[in-house]
Amino acid sequence: MATASSNGEQKTTSKPPPLPSPLRFSKFYQSNMRILVTGGAGFIGSHLVDKLMENEKNEVIVADNYFTGSKDNLKKWIGHPRFELIRHDVTQPLLVEVDQIYHLACPASPIFYKYNPVKTIKTNVIGTLNMLGLAKRVGARILLTSTSEVYGDPLIHPQPETYWGNVNPIGVRSCYDEGKRVAETLMFDYHRQHGIEIRIARIFNTYGPRMNIDDGRVVSNFIAQALRGESLTVQKPGTQTRSFCYVSDMVDGLIRLMEGEHTGPINIGNPGEFTMVELAETVKELIKPDVEINMVENTPDDPRQRKPDITKAKELLGWEPKVKLRDGLPLMEEDFRLRLGISKE
Numbered sequence: 530m531a532t533a534s535s536n537g538e539q540k541t542t543s544k545p546p547p548l549p550s551p552l553r554f555s556k557f558y559q560s561n562m563r564i565l566v567t568g569g570a571g572f573i574g575s576h577l578v579d580k581l582m583e584n585e586k587n588e589v590i591v592a593d594n595y596f597t598g599s600k601d602n603l604k605k606w607i608g609h610p611r612f613e614l615i616r617h618d619v620t621q622p623l624l625v626e627v628d629q630i631y632h633l634a635c636p637a638s639p640i641f642y643k644y645n646p647v648k649t650i651k652t653n654v655i656g657t658l659n660m661l662g663l664a665k666r667v668g669a670r671i672l673l674t675s676t677s678e679v680y681g682d683p684l685i686h687p688q689p690e691t692y693w694g695n696v697n698p699i700g701v702r703s704c705y706d707e708g709k710r711v712a713e714t715l716m717f718d719y720h721r722q723h724g725i726e727i728r729i730a731r732i733f734n735t736y737g738p739r740m741n742i743d744d745g746r747v748v749s750n751f752i753a754q755a756l757r758g759e760s761l762t763v764q765k766p767g768t769q770t771r772s773f774c775y776v777s778d779m780v781d782g783l784i785r786l787m788e789g790e791h792t793g794p795i796n797i798g799n800p801g802e803f804t805m806v807e808l809a810e811t812v813k814e815l816i817k818p819d820v821e822i823n824m825v826e827n828t829p830d831d832p833r834q835r836k837p838d839i840t841k842a843k844e845l846l847g848w849e850p851k852v853k854l855r856d857g858l859p860l861m862e863e864d865f866r867l868r869l870g871i872s873k874e
């Protein structure tokens with residue numbers, strides 16, 4: 530019987546999980562673990578694929594529509610016998626035979642998710658419904674990459690998983706935050722109604738190599754701007770905070786959550802909290818001390834503060850982040866220099 534720890538309470542579902550494929554019970558032939566990663570051509574997804582492929586018992590299938598992701602992120606695996614790449618939009622059903630589903634497909638940068646908000650909400654709602662339907666048919670365990678944005682502009686700080694959030698349901702960010710909130714609801718409804726084995730990660734701002742250079746998110750913007758010698762665009766007031774997690778820590782947390790016994794939701798993020806002015810000062814100091822910082826207009830509903838309470842991740846997954854911002858930024862700088870063709874002076 531699956532155990533759900535939501536909002537601090539222990540809840541159970543009376544439904545047993547659907548049976549996995551008969552291949553799992555095969556006496557003489559032990560097949561590999563077949564893992565679907567939706568959104569696997571994106572930033573976090575491609576790092577997750579790298580880690581999963583390290584295990585020779587894993588076969589990995591990526592389904593991605595390349596809206597914000599790229600085949601380039603996966604080029605070292607294309608042609609590998611344990612790897613398959615499918616151009617597929619998760620708003621359409623997908624028929625594959627797998628044991629685990631990491632469901633990441635969704636644009637994550639505010640610029641991209643606001644570009645076509647109706648498509649963003651369809652991706653979150655219909656896309657998650659399709660992946661849950663797949664999980665139900667094949668008896669797979671499914672992990673959703675939800676977000677700290679489900680807390681909206683939080684009135685509690687730091688944010689524990691028990692906090693229900695402060696989200697504008699009709700704002701320009703709602704396609705993403707409310708979309709992810711509905712995706713979490715669907716996950717728990719399939720769990721309670723059909724016994725599906727679910728895992729929910731609430732990811733806090735993650736950064737690292739392979740982020741799109743013109744992704745629009747703050748860390749990639751500042752690094753690209755510093756390298757190009759452009760002024761760093763701090764959106765007003767600049768006192769808003771975020772907590773930045775390096776991508777290798779994130780991938781480790783996601784795999785522990787998938788492999789563990791807890792449904793979540795579990796916050797995965799680095800509690801080191803910085804104002805955007807502090808972040809700009811750090812990038813300036815590490816990458817280009819003579820670059821200017823330019824205060825620019827902000828966008829609506831920007832959360833004023835965000836920091837994960839990671840007590841649950843520590844206790845239930847034995848996870849905590851290892852990479853500090855000052856150590857992670859130079860690793861990302863190196864990758865951006867290579868891609869932009871700007872060598873260190």
Ligand SMILES: NC(=O)c1ccc[n+]([C@@H]2O[C@H](COP(=O)([O-])OP(=O)(O)OC[C@H]3O[C@@H](n4cnc5c(N)ncnc54)[C@H](O)[C@@H]3O)[C@@H](O)[C@H]2O)c1
Binds near residue numbers: 567570675732
């Ligand atoms: N990076 C972060 O800070 C962060 C924070 C919270 C949550 N998340 C979540 O983690 C996941 C990955 O984020 P990321 O930072 O790697 O973003 P990303 O934009 O680099 O990756 C998203 C991937 O999903 C694909 N995609 C988008 N819509 C799709 C669709 N309809 N069908 C198939 N593929 C589709 C994109 O092409 C891309 O490859 C997302 O679900 C995001 O909401 C990320």
Ligand SMILES: O=C(O)[C@H]1O[C@H](OP(=O)(O)OP(=O)(O)OC[C@H]2O[C@@H](n3ccc(=O)[nH]c3=O)[C@H](O)[C@@H]2O)[C@H](O)[C@@H](O)[C@@H]1O
Binds near residue numbers: 676764769828
């Ligand atoms: O971690 C999360 O849960 C979410 O974080 C992000 O949302 P946001 O934190 O707003 O991401 P950014 O666009 O990187 O903005 C962070 C802060 O930097 C500021 N910013 C952004 C860009 C810029 O050039 N300058 C700047 O000061 C923004 O105003 C904001 O306060 C994205 O929505 C998602 O990737 C993710 O789900």
